[in-house]
Amino acid sequence: MIYPKKLSSKKGELVLKILLIVSILIAILLLVINKLTTPNISWAAIANGGIVYIWIIVLYSINKNVNIAGHVMVQTIAISLLTLFIDYKLGFSGWSINISIPIIIIIANVSMLILTIVSHRKYIKYAIYQLVIVLFSTIPGILLGEDIIKNKVLSIVASGISVLNLVLTLCLCARDVKDAIIRKFHI
Amino acid sequence: MKKKQEKLYWRRLDNSAKIFPIAAGKKYSTVFRLSVLLKEKVDSKLLEQAVNMALEQYKSFKVRMKTGFFWYYLEYNPKKAIVEQEKEYPCKYINPKTNNNYLFKVTYFENKINIDIFHSLTDGNSGSMFFKEIVYTYLELKHPDVFKNERVARKLEYNTEDSYVKNYDKKSKGSSFSKKAYILKGRKIRLGAISAIHEIIDLNQLKEESKKYGATITQYLTSVLIYSIYEENYKKYRGKKPIKVCIPVNLKKYFPSKTISNFFSYITVEANMGKNNLDTFDQIVEFVKNDFKSKLTEEEIMKTMSSNVKIGTNFAIKIVPLEIKKLLVRLSYIEIRKYTTTTFSNIGRMGIIGKYKDYIEYFLMLIAPEPVEKIKCSSCSFENKMVFTFTSILNDNKIEKRFFNFLKERNIDVQIESNGVLDDISKEIK
Secondary structure, three states, X not given: OOOOOOOEOOOOOHHHHHHHHHHHXXXXXXXXXXXXXXXXXXXXHHHHHHHHHHHHHHXXXXXXXXXXXXXXXXXXXXXXXXXXXHHHHOOOOOHHHHXXXXXXXHHHHXXXXXXXXXXXXXXXXXXXXXXXXXXXHHHHHHHHHOOOOOXXXXXXXXXXXXXXXXXXXXXXHHHXXXXXXXXXXXX | OHHHHHHHOEEEOXXXXXXXXXXXXXXXXXXXXXXXXXXOOOOHHHHHHHHHHHHHHOHHHOEEEEEOOOOEEEEEOOOOOOEEEOOEOOOOOOOHHHOOOOOEEEEEEOOEEEEEEEOOOOOHHHHHHHXXXXXXXXHHHHOOOOOOOHXXXXXXXXXXXXXXXXXXXXXXXXXXXXXXXXXXXXXXXXXXXXXXXXXXXXXXXXXXXXXXXXXXXXXXXXXXXXXXXXXXXXXXXXXXXXXXXXEEEEHHHOOOOOEOOOOEEEEEEEEOOOOOOOXXXXXXXHHHHHHHHHHOOHHHHHHHHHHHHHHHHOHHHHOOOHHHHHHHHHHHHHHHHOOOOEEEEEEEEOOOOHHHHHHEEEEEEXXXXXXXXXXXXXXXXXXXXXXXXXXXXXXXXXXXXXXXXXXXXXXXXXXXXXXXXXXXXXXXXX
């Protein structure tokens, strides 16, 4: 006998699949209740946006490969999109692009600055996520240039911090950034 | 300084390895297994220690797969390798998330040590070098007094170059257009299960029998395999397309290389049963010998290798983003696989040095079957035992049984071991 009596084929993702189905059912139920009770306020869409956000975070977090900078990047993008969606659903008064997204970007850049300073030896692991955050951080600047944003102070601060972050990163870890770009974009 | 180097270590995938992570999934695991049956029970703690010590010698295995924008790549893995008791079917997809990100998995059961290796990491030949290092180290830890001097004496010499790119001929013209192959028919085993049937053959008797036909062992076994498929599947389902057997070829025999990465090509034996009048075993073995003779030449191997390298190095393909590559390859992979009936990989003799031999019964090699290539075959030998293995997702083992009976009828000693998936039928063979 050279094999165990019972061999199995792992079905480890079954729990996730069940939870996904439950989420879809809840989302449909919310839409139906919304339609039947208060059709003039689309609160179900906002709640469903929250469900999508939670799923993005859960799926990303259970991936043990991902490092802390990856989480900062995903949270930054996911929360920004969620606030934009909620703002849009509530009639788009602009609070998302004027206030929340710049604040999210400031927090993300400060987090990355701390990460860079505290653990610049491990920086190569963070480089690509850092660059994506910096790219994402240019959005308030672009919106500012297009004159779409009313509250300019927060957006200027957000863009300023991201530029500072990029400069500091290049000073401290230019070689790592170059190496990360080479390995990620090698053809 | 050492830590800094490890942190920065990364390497591109070799030309063959590029396709595997793009195509791999639960159905196409592209994993192969090497096992050793020892004469004593395996100590799991010592085995885990041995694996991590062997990784220090073979650093090219101490890597994890990362996603680039155009291709995957390998990067230094700071975590320790895990050793587990064997619980799953052989050659299953290795989920890096549950394996400390490693692309190989070491398991054990009673006297047996297994290593499942994702093909992106290396091929069977180089994989066996790493596996042997694990076995040597394990035996040294288990019997320190016996192997006092051996560890010091062992020398390792390898690199991680892409020997395909180094050796291919840019001017070589591609192989001629190939037709689709006969695909094995029949009901599949329940979802996810893989049958493994090992036929342990007396090597000297097999050599003598092959000599009678003027054939090598690989040619002889390929002929028996084609004959078994012909009798047990092809005739029943009135096949028309040729039975095509893909035979991997170790390129280190043809080109100077010390790479530990993949460096293999293949030839395809194309037995057109009706057209070539292949009705008896004698006719089949003559055909196989001639087909090997015409295809196993440096020129033909260079053609196949070069055309594959040209695909991997084509600029238009290189600049397609990885996600689009994945989509295209996965959509077309089932069609690509329809050009082979089965694969037979013979990695030959497992050369074990000195006193280590005394602790080993035999080695096994297994390759993962796929939805199209429902049966795959592999073999390796140790001392006077050659183990021919069928891994299958077909719900009958008539081909395996015919193969067994054929050798038995020629007075060759054959013993059967299996993982019990097709239990009733396996017992019939025994």
